[in-house]
Amino acid sequence: MHRSFCSQLKTYFIQTKCCSLGAVSNMSSAQPKGVEMVVEPVSCLHDEPVSIRVHGLNPGQDVTLQASMKDSKGINFLSYAHYRADSSGQVDVSKLESLGGHYKGIFPMGLIGSLVPAPNEYKYTRFFKRDVENPNIVKMTVHKGHLSDEALCSPVVGEPLATLTHLRHYMSPGVQRIPVRFGKVRGCLFLPPDLYIIAGNGPFPGVIDMFGSAGGLLEYRSAQLASRGFASLALAFFAYDDLPKHLEEFNIAYFEEAVEFLLKQEKVFGDGVGVIGTSKGGDLALSMAAFIPSVHACIVINCCNTPSVKGLRVRDCFYTPLNHVFRNVRVSDEGVVFGKEIAQDPRLHPESIIPIEKSQSAFLFLVGSDDQNVKSEFFAQLSYQRLRDHSYPKHYEVSSYPGAGHLIEPPYSPHTPISFHNSYALPLIWGGTSKHHTLAQVQAWSKVLDFLRVHLAKGESISKHKCALKSHL
Structure with a gap:
């Protein structure tokens, strides 16, 4: 029974019918120069933390990590933080300090905890989730350099170094x-x-x-x-x-x-x-x-x-x-x-x-x-x-x-x-x-x-x- 439950849990979170984005992957969909963004677990309950890492950067490279998520009305919320890759070309947000953006210092869940209405939205909007049977869909991206939110939302921002989709569920399977x-x-x-x-x-x-x-x-x-x-x-x-x-x-x-x-x-x-x-x-x-x-x-x-x-x-x-x-x-x-x-x-x-x-x-x-x-x-x-x-x-x-x-x-x-x-x-x-x-x-x-x-x-x-x-x- 334990194996059966865990198997169903994994299938539910990775192949959820609620997600209209197709199969969820923990690999980047765009990886110029081998840059990879990893979020583990890629799909989880909303009250659970995740680890966020970026591999394949140049040592000391400046990057901006961005997260975006829409509420039940389609209002877009986003957050971003500036990081500098370590000597091995990696960014681990649980170990490295954010140098700027929506937060500074070590803040492992900062990209999700500091989501705010995007610059083109009414800035005093509260995030409401009405359709709890569907997960929150969080899109995460990595960009070259330290960018502002206006630059990130600009149509000429350019292709990200890496991107992925992360799902956060309010209901476990079977609720x-x-x-x-x-x-x-x-x-x-x-x-x-x-x-x-x-x-x-x-x-x-x-x-x-x-x-x-x-x-x-x-x-x-x-x-x-x-x-x-x-x-x-x-x-x-x-x-x-x-x-x-x-x-x-x-x-x-x-x-x-x-x-x-x-x-x-x-x-x-x-x-x-x-x-x-x-x-x-x-x-x-x-x-x-x-x-x-x-x-x-x-x-x-x-x-x-x-x-x-x-x-x-x-x-x-x-x-x-x-x-x-x-x-x-x-x-x-x-x-x-x-x-x-x-x-x-x-x-x-x-x-x-x-x-x-x-x-x-x-x-x-x-x-x-x-x-x-x-x-x-x-x-x-x-x-x-x-x-x-x-x-x-x-x-x-x-x-x-x-x-x-x-x-x-x-x-x-x-x-x-x-x-x-x-x-x-x-x-x-x-x-x-x-x-x-x-x-x-x-x-x-x-x-x-x-x-x-x-x-x-x-x-x-x-x-x-x-x-x-x-x-x-």
Whole structure:
């Protein structure tokens, strides 16, 4: 069974039907003077690192390495870095320093972590992947000399020394994607592959996954959670299907129904689920943990400890959102909004604070210390202090990541320091620097997976499943 799984995995990633570029090769398609670019593995899951090397250069030769990738709307993102070949005519990005470009120094995944909109695209575009059943297609090239992004995009840039195509998948082979319409609940359920026979073929820990005020349905984190052994429900709460088109007052009943749906699935074990939420999805996750006993593990990423933007109704109680102090909003000369200070201090309105001390859940607060959108470290510490003051009996912790911004996502998602936001009708700053943010995403993802495994454990089966995932992927 192990050999069969690995064989299918290799076939899926190398001959994926999702790729319309033909057979994937790890060899350069253009190799003047014997220059070769190698990326290993050439096809992998999106949360996995790769090695990037160039062979056949002249010793000390200056080259520019470029990566480009399109989002679901066809918007082109690119990155580039300047390198100087070593004495053997090689560039190994894990060992050599970038001398310029989108990053400097040693940054092994810099070409992917620092992807930004191309010069001919709107520069404040956030990378969104909607079609998670198709991989991200990354084109990598090597050019003579140290070039700028404008030169790289010029029609007279000339033929590259080498080029290749690299595939990054959100779904491992066998992951099931199931659109959900259950009562009022709207979303998409992702189930791990049946091929994990070594792990008992399920059932699996259940997780509800939510994002923020971008709205709609974002599936890429749930797809990756399923690829790592979790039954994950990507849950929409506005601007999707027949849900309200704009943020409105929330009712805990909607989220109770989502938990009910997940626990009814045959491939979900136990009487409890986990929740993970970013930004607005984070305070909704806290509310679910506080008011729904079946939530046993709660992970929040850069959020408030009160309802944000819109309030929450919990049966006969209503938790009001914090008032916005618009005089604290700053707009730069370039029209970029700095909204970090917009929310009032929740200690001035204790009736708005989510009573997480009533929860049955373990808590993990993930914080980007350079979050420029929310005072997330402040809010996380208030939550931590509240739990400590109530002698909360279950696990709770805050993990802060230096240099990380607001949008902490699964590993190697392009870092977005600024993007257009519909609420302001202007670009909004999120913060973070590409190298620190990329490292934070790797460390936070490992923390997320371990936290969910521990607090949604089912005796021995969860540890065996963890081992199975490591051995296969």
